[in-house]
Amino acid sequence: MSVSDRVSVRSELSASSQIPIDDTSDFGSRKPSAVTAGLISLTQNLGLSWFGKRLTYLFRRIGLLMMGECADVTLFGARLRIYPHNNVSEKRVLFATQLFDPAEREALKALAAPGAVFLDIGANVGLYSISVGEAFVAHADTRILAVEPHPYIYRRLAFNAALNPTYNITAVEAGIADHEGTLSLTLHGDNLGETRMVQADITGSLDNPADAIAADKVVEVPVISLMQLVDAQGLKRIDGMKVDVEGFEEKVMLPFFDIAPDALLPRVIIIENNVRHWDVDIVAVAATRGYASHRISKNNLMLSRDPS
Structure with missing residues (x-):
């Protein structure tokens, strides 16, 4: 397109x-x-x-x-x-900033250091990126990549990033999946943050009609793998990462854990706790790469790794 x-x-x-x-x-x-x-x-x-x-x-x-x-x-x-x-x-963030994932944001802000890199996968309008940027801006050569596939939300994200150039946020319009190409993204007018990637087609082309999605509720968006994003952006390190992709975590994380060299493994990963919905236990796979798992809040897990 x-x-x-x-x-x-x-x-x-x-x-x-x-x-x-x-x-x-x-x-x-x-x-x-x-x-x-x-x-x-x-x-x-x-x-x-x-x-x-x-x-x-x-x-x-x-x-x-x-x-x-x-x-x-x-x-x-x-x-x-x-x-x-x-x-x-x-x-949430406008009317109750203090209630907006405080433990998660503090864990990521603690990574601030010269040259630190933060990846915000499923960035929404950039709230995590901006919060982390508040700490990163005090250090030289930091980078923040905010990745968002939803066409409306991406425009809001790009606008917010442009308002704050010193935070060095690069907005990337794409979804992260296990391949390069396109996927369908559902559209939710009541809560845009609940949009999610689906591997089903729109109504009329599904083997199982129960999985059908109305044509006016989806949009095709570009997707790449996490390692392709890393290569395209020339990243040599990742200090922190947040993954909020509404149940699509396996497609994001498993290929990355499979091939990423140790030098690229983030010290901290904040990931939505969807264990009961995963076909493969991401936490168990992460443990094979040296990660410990912590329940950091009601909805999110923190995977942490000592690079030494």
Whole structure:
């Protein structure tokens, strides 16, 4: 698919899905109202107690009712344009930054050092990348690769990365799989972060009709393997990696563990805990490459490896 064809497809899908994307107006033109900004500040400072969380959710609900489709804000020391209405991750980070995967982000930020490299696989709009960038920016020659296949989310990601050039975030529009080519990506208007790669075709071409996906709910996206991404970007080291691919973890990680040299193995990998859905136990495979597994939060595992 040519660049012009891909742009045409995106325009048609965006129009039909009514998914808001403003990546042309200047930062600050979407500033929230004073009242909304006050609610955002309040919810971000209510703490981690049970009562604080309850108040956070209450005021968040009020804030969402009052605000427009997006807001220009400062988070993680960075400028961001956040769309909280159709992306749970953006809603969480805007109204409760302190609740947004704090242990996971701290483990990755602790890797900050000269020349450090972070790979954000399934980057969404770049929230992990920006958070890690807040720590990495203090060191020379750091790199962050934020990889996202969803055409709408990618545009939001690229816009946020461009707003913060000192964080040295490279946005890559692709999915990570076990081969180079294309795959179908499901589209979820209510929560764009729940989109996932599927190996089934659209309605009408499946052996099992129960697996059918409506034609207007998928888009074909380019995919490459993780090692192909590493080679294309000329990476010689990877310090940290986050993998959030909605159940597609085996296609991302198993080929990498199979052929990656020790020098490329990340010290820390944050991966969504989908053990019950995997055909192959990724944690067990990771252990053969020297990784220890830790339950870091309700939804995520941390794989850690001592390079020595």
